[in-house]
Amino acid sequence: MTYQSEGCFVPRHALLAAGLICLAELLPGAASAQQAAEELVRPEEVHSRNGELTLALTAAPAKINVAGVSFSSNVFNGKYLSPVLRVRRGDLVKIHLVNEIAKADNEISKPEPTNLHYHGMAIPPTEPADDIFVEVHPKGHEHVGHHSNVYEYAWRVPEDHALGLHWYHPHVHGRVEDQVLSGLSGLLVVESMTETHYPQFADLQRQTLILRDIDLPGAKDGDPKTKTINGQKHPAIRMRPGEFQIWEIGNLGADSYFDLELDGHSFWVLGRDGNPTELPVKEQTLYLSPGARAEVLVQSAKAGHYPLRSLKVDTGPQGDPNPQVELGTVIVEGGPVNGGSTSADLSKPAVALDSGDITAREVRKLPITNRRTITFSETADGKTFFLNNKMFDQGRIDTTVTIGDVEEWTLRNVTGERHVFHIHQTDFLVTEQEGAALDYKGLRDVIDIPQQRNGKPGEVKIIVPFLRPNIAGKFVYHCHILEHEDNGMMANIVVLPAK
Ligand SMILES: [Cu+2]
Incomplete structure (x- = not known):
């Protein structure tokens, strides 16, 4: 009952x-x-079978209920919580995308183009794979030379692809923020990170936590967005005393930061941004910029109720508010679990790192072939954004490299707010933050660049390896605060095939 x-x-x-x-x-x-009464829902999952994942995704308005409020929004397949796609190395992924975006109660008010980007995937930036310049127009609005309102994506997960958490979302310039805020984003997992790199944890109970932000109807410009886990305002997550669980967490929202804190608990990071760490990294709070993902190990404390919060993030005097909110409650109850052997395994490094793509350790040793600086700036009114003093222009090539190049990029922020660097098609190693060397034990694909303070720009250094021959082509790098990206903070890069 x-x-x-x-x-x-x-x-x-x-x-x-x-x-x-x-x-x-x-x-x-x-x-x-x-708040504490609603159980965390499990997202629908779509697994590949016999080496193939086939899926139809229709972007269309549907009546959804988020945080107790009912309204229509453009979502995939009628639900705010998009399916989690689980694929394996070597799999063929076939996605039949249908654009039926139309007027809804929030944000997107008219038929408009859409497409899909596969964030974190080192796959070709070309059709029919991860070409973000594709525009899938709604019916009746097809442009000459463009596609109909249907697009058939087809691409293969490389046999040596890094294992971990990735995601999919639309990437048509100017419309990305609204479409993601509507609910058009979902998790894409390349299995099996834990089994391969941390086999001692393979049998642990898992939870999938999709973090997102949304403007509820009636929200005013400048209000903090509403944050949810799996589309729920304040779900209960259950553990037994002493139990270890693996949480797969992704910030699949548009603009908001999550900095997770669980009273009396810490997070052991096994992977970030679709890449394993070299060893479990203990973090007291789990900081997830827009677009960031992490697999973490959590050991529950004694029986009790523990609030799961997202802490306030100082986005800078020009930034949008990102106040502290309580996201959910971890309810620890039932018979205790002896986590003794799992605790001992926390000091063991990851194994089989050489089974996949290049690792952080290897990137550290690569000779640098070129250095460049990317400056993040914006107008005083915070409405227009630039990379190296230019707004995005689809027809302009901003950066050209060749397969085999290994570049050191200095990311410089001369604004009064945080920005989040992301580049498509390749991961990078963060080596320096605010002038201090950083020895993070894994590769990333999003990284914060702190705001300018006392006239001193925020600065981060990264090493970007352009090594995989399959990423040759034209793609983009940009700020992953989607409002900034849509308003100019993006640039084109062309990777030429090796000579
Ligand atoms: Cu930004």
């Missing part, structure tokens, strides 16, 4: 077992009181 009252859709026995009652019943309208 399901017990229902406002905001409570939980089997009564589960509530009793948890020692909970639905407080919404006692305190009608008290948002915080309803």
Whole structure:
């Protein structure tokens, strides 16, 4: 039997077992009181079979319910929580994308082009793979020389691809923020990171936490966005005392930062941005810029309720507000689990790192073939954004490199707000932040560049290896705060085939 009252859709026995009652019943309208009762939902999953993942994704308005509010929004296949795609090395991925984007209650108000980008994937930046210059127009708005409202994506996961968490979202310049904010983003997992690199943790219970931001109807410009986990405002995540779990977490939102803190717990990072770490990295808070992902190990403390928060992030005097919010509650209860042997394994380094793509250790040793500086700037009103003093222009080539090049890029932020660097098709190694050497144990594909302070620009140094022959072509690098990207903070790069 399901017990229902406002905001409570939980089997009564589960509530009793948890020692909970639905407080919404006692305190009608008290948002915080309803919060702990809703169980974390599991996203729908689509697995590849016999080496192939086939999926139809239709972007269209649908009635959704987010944080207790019902409204229509453009989403994939009728749901705010998009399917998690799980593929393996060597798999063929075939996605039939249909554009039925239309007027909805929020954000996107008219038919407009869309497409798909596969963030973190080292696949060709060309059709029918990860070409973000493709425009799939809605029916009746097809342009001469463009495609119909349907597009057939087909690409193969490279046999040596890094294992981990990636994601998919539209990337038509100028419309990315609104489409992602509407709900058009989902997780894409190249299996099996834990089994391959951290086999001692392979049997642990897993949770998938999709973090996103959204403007609820009536939200005013400048209001902080509403943050959700798996589309839920304040779900309950369950663990047993002493239990280790693996959490797959992705910030698949448009503009917001998440800096996760779980009272009395820490996070052991096994992978970030689709790349394994060289050893588990202990972090007290898990900082996830827009676009960042992480696989982490969490060991629960003694029985009790622990708030899972996203801490306030100082985005700078010109930045958008990113206040602290409570995202959910970890409920620890039931028979204790002896995590002794798992604790001991935390000091063991990752194994089989050479089974895949280039590692952080290898990138560190590569000779640098060229250095360049990318400056992030914006107008005083914070409405127009530049890379190296230029707004994005689809027809202009800003950077040209050749397969085999290994470049050191200095990312310089001369604005009063944080920005987030991302480049398509390749990962990079972060070597320096604010003048201090950084020895992070893995490759990344998004990194924050802090705001200018006291006239001193924020600065980060990265090494970008352009080594994989399959990434030759034209693609982009940009700020992953999608509002900034849409308003100019993006540039084109052409990677020429090796001579
Ligand atoms: Cu930015």
